[in-house]
Amino acid sequence: MDQKYEDPHVDAATGMATTGHEWDGIRELNTPLPRWWLYVFYATIVWSIGYWIVYPAWPLLTDTTKGVIGYASRAEVSADMARLKAQRAAQAAGMAEATPAQIKADPTLFQIAMAQGKAAFGDNCAACHAVGGAGAKGYPNLNDDDWLWGGSPAAIQQTIRHGIRVAGDNDTRVSQMPAFGRDGMLKREEITAVASHVRELAGLPTEPKADLALGRKVYADNCAACHGAAGKGNQELGAPNLTDAISLYGMDMASLTETIANSRNGVMPGWAGRLDETTIKALTVYVHSLGGGQ
């Protein structure tokens, strides 16, 4: 009995053996586990060897061991992508036959078209038109209700397919505003006068010394053919409405002068050969649904 309690490996209070581990005088009692639990631990080590054989495991100089079943996480991703593609093809089947109007009327197709359109827009259009179609100077904001070439689904689809001023495409949107200054068609004071008149048309203040009478005359002679006598524009010709609150290049005198003197004639690529028809249709629905669709 005395012998037992003197033994440093036996805890005096409980009479239990200790593991010999001691922290600040607190000793750990040895509470033995069943031995077969230890064997289970060894079994897991043996099991892990199987992984070395079955799966890619050991790094080599330039590669790794391949494993006998040829598993690769990259191949798994590829298989997943292929499955996704097949699934999307099935969904797109309904979209291939439907018109943009029919797609908008069908909640399921509409949801798919919006998702596909948003993704395609981000990949192909956002570089110029900005994320969400917010636009920038010279690149129209697609959220507003002002359209150069028309905001109906058919007009949007046509614009996406064939672009604007695409060389060699007979169906492209095309028109040409002359560079009135650069080509010497108008004199400096005539350009200043007509710029003032455009501001007058838009309801914007003009400078007191501006020659509005000259401006009116120059406008009637050179601009009204496309932009209309009242400046309301013409979507057949891509001629913008000059009277509304939206402008692509700015309505201050400097911007107007530059536009009239050098002309702008922005371009957009046609997507007919680069994107499939279903994607173009999805883009049409997406752009039409941003808010300005007519």
Place this chain on the structure above:
Amino acid sequence: MSSAGTDQDDIPLFAASRKVYPQSVSGPFRRAKWIILFLCLGIYYLLPFLRWDRGPYLPDQAVLADIANNRFYFFFIEIWPQEVYYFTGLLILASFALFLTNAVAGRVWCGYLCPQTVWTDLFLAVERFFEGDRRERMRRDAEPWGFDTLWRKSAKHAVWLVIAWWTGGAWVLYFADAPTLVRELATFTAPLSAYVWIAILTFTTYALAGLMREQVCKYMCPWPRIQAALTDDEALNVTYRYDRGEPRVSVKQAAKLRAQGAPAGDCVDCFQCVAVCPTGIDIRDGAQIDCIQCGLCIDACDTVMSKIGRPTRLIAYDTEGNIQRRLAGLAAIYRPLRLRTLVYAALIAVVGGAMLWQLATRSTAGMSVLHERTPLFVTLSDGSIRNAYAVRLLNKRPEHRPFALTVSGLPGIRIEAIGAPPSADLRPVVTVDPDSSREVRVLVTVPAGVPLVASQVITITASDLFAGETVRADDHFIAPGTQP
């Protein structure tokens, strides 16, 4: 042992496993355990087949964890993923209920209700059916196996596996329509995951209830350790009343001692309490982590006490405090109402009440509004300003619901929703499918001439056209602001 005292290699860190051969026993506790076992297993195996009508659009299974559609159904309760805080509440309730029962009557959970106990009890019954009671099983294991032992053990393992397989089979039924899945399983057309889960649960049930048994409670389960820290001297526990039992003497010796007027305990050292114990312990060593407090030793001891004509309940639900009081010549006191039991009960009432209140006032519609950031605002050709929002409407009812959208906060403000036709009064109507949500692009426009600052608050309201339920959300309306 080395002289330095650090070399411990000769101390065994692992114990040879000691097989426990619990003996059969009868009595009120055994009877209660059978009843609870049948109730618990009956609920577990049959509950998936119980139907609960939720209309044409929702599953009619009373209890269903519909992982694929992100819904959990429990009778009249339906939980969406964003409402999993109910589970947090349930977990809090479960732990406080555990603490409360522990403070009142010890490890009631361990002894009667824990799946480990229930399944182990069932598996032991099977073992006893094939291999006989304690002595016979011990004899068989000690002898070399003959044909008789071999077939009995094989049959036992076969029945264990069938029960284990059925356990796994019932588990997967909680995750899909039970009758459909049973048909699919029978025709081998069920999803692979169903078979995999059945296999996993077959294995775990077989291993835990058949092979590991009391080792799960002794080595794996955290609750005994926590319980030991949560109990006190006034909690009822399965207790050996050593004030009455000691000193242990034989029946004859006790009679002789009592005749002489000398003290003699009631315990006759028959070891019946040890023989019936499913974890193989001696309850007379006092409260211990290995004791699951199933009460079978009470039944065993009562049988012996009745036979030798001594009062029963030498082992009983009693408190350490009462033993001390009796030793001091005082009367036993039972105090189930103590500060800790009252606090636990109050916490259960508070959490349970909060959950009930949540459930009773749960809205069946919801709306979240997210302002589109590209662009923040758009100027339209007539000079009006427009903002776009992604509005998600939630319909938690099992029917189609049309929500009319309105907006307020600025003069002349209008709202339209892409893909949602306006109603007669020009409010856009968004119809949401039963028990689902729908996101629509919403355009809010303020006419030119309305004075605007860079950001102002507007309120979007969605009203159910039929039921009248209304949900609101505030968001910002962004404008060019103070620029000229």
